[in-house]
Amino acid sequence: CAGVVVSLADKRWYLRQWHAHATLEINLVLRGSGQVLLENRRYPLLPGHLVWLWPGQRHVPAGWSADMLLWIVEWGPEFLPRLRRARRRAAPPPADPAAPFCRRLAAPALRRLDGLLSAVAAQPRPDAFNRGLDFALLALWDEFQAAEPLAACAAFHPKLEAALALLAQPDRDWTQAELARRVQISPFYLSELFRRQTGLALPDYRNRLRLQEFFRRCHARPEIRLLQHALDSGFGSYAQFYRVFTAALGQSPRDWLRQAAPGARTGSGHEKTARASRPGGATGARRST
Template structure:
């Protein structure tokens, strides 16, 4: 079996009686780790540009881009411009089932449907959807209003998506980059020379291509996988042996471990163990 990059299950811990939430996201410079969750998710790009990696395919988002992320899909926002702003909405499966009333809507109920589910909306639709998202966010303090709004939102967004033109927005990763990703997942300690030899490129050519396709260097990508290995370790006490955790995750030194964890999560390993978590934050 070919190894795939590590993925983390995100429990969004939606409050009881609420069918989802709506929030805005602004790029912080720190990529989310690859993850998935039980809820259907949509992202609408408002400004700037962003790059999603989804099952070794690259999706480039610009203003008006609407992407659907399904429960069975590992996804990751790997890079974005400094001015990137996204609307994010998530929906419980029960809410989606109530709104998927026709045969053409059944794709919304699938865990990992075939095809590419990212399109650029017409400008009027993008403006209207932004208005709907803002309206739903404004009533999140009231569960009944929120749930009614989410049902309207998922239905309206799907209708807008279906009438948007199909675009070639999903680009398969270059075969050499996809092979490098698989090789790093199998054995993160592989050096640059070995990776280059295995994929049939020079080290310089592979480095440039990898950065262009995924928005980060091979070294940064490898370190992020190690950080994710640390984040996925069973939770321990803040005063637990972090050096052992670093070695178990594949780091060669504590200094390297500390720098990498802070770069990915924004906090130190000890602060992470004390209660910080990376992923979607449920709006209150």
């Protein structure tokens, strides 16, 4: 398997697009705040929160603070059947589960798991690393089962789910009025519902999608000027793009461009990482900004 310990100061790494993968993943928050959006609910991320993301479950990180520090651990597809065999029917089937899987650990449990994952990540030998991840899977699951459920993980309103699906269409740039009309609610109620359930204002979410599209275009066609990429990504002007970019990354587009190495003008899903490859199918990572 591949074991990774990553320290990141570049905020591009959390500007990822909606994505899903074949691996089983957990997020264990040590410091900072943010959230993970699913298609049908929101998981708040605060110290002590443990989130399970199942194979095929589409999700996107959102609003992660600059001091975020968390463990991200992934296991290959073969690990979920092992978990289900070991814990019988306590674990969900290998599909997108309907129930929420975000809970708050007590402080002693958080310290135990932080120490365990630190020890696993430090293992230099593949066999010890693999055994450690196998053990960590069961330990994380058992601590999760004993942890406190979070009321803030309720499912999204069906109207909000419909609006998110429309916003995900890459070839349409819906106005708020058009979006509200399509899902058959008022623009005011759509705005309030969006903020209440996702934790984001609708304009902020739309700008996030535009910024993701900018990074995608910039990575695919680095020879094109930033202004053209910004306009093609849906920003109405360079001033709007500059404001959104600087707020999200903490630096101007020109500063970012100067700092990016040749071929490294990346965004969603193209983080710089230090990676040590090992045979197998699990990944362990500790990430911070």
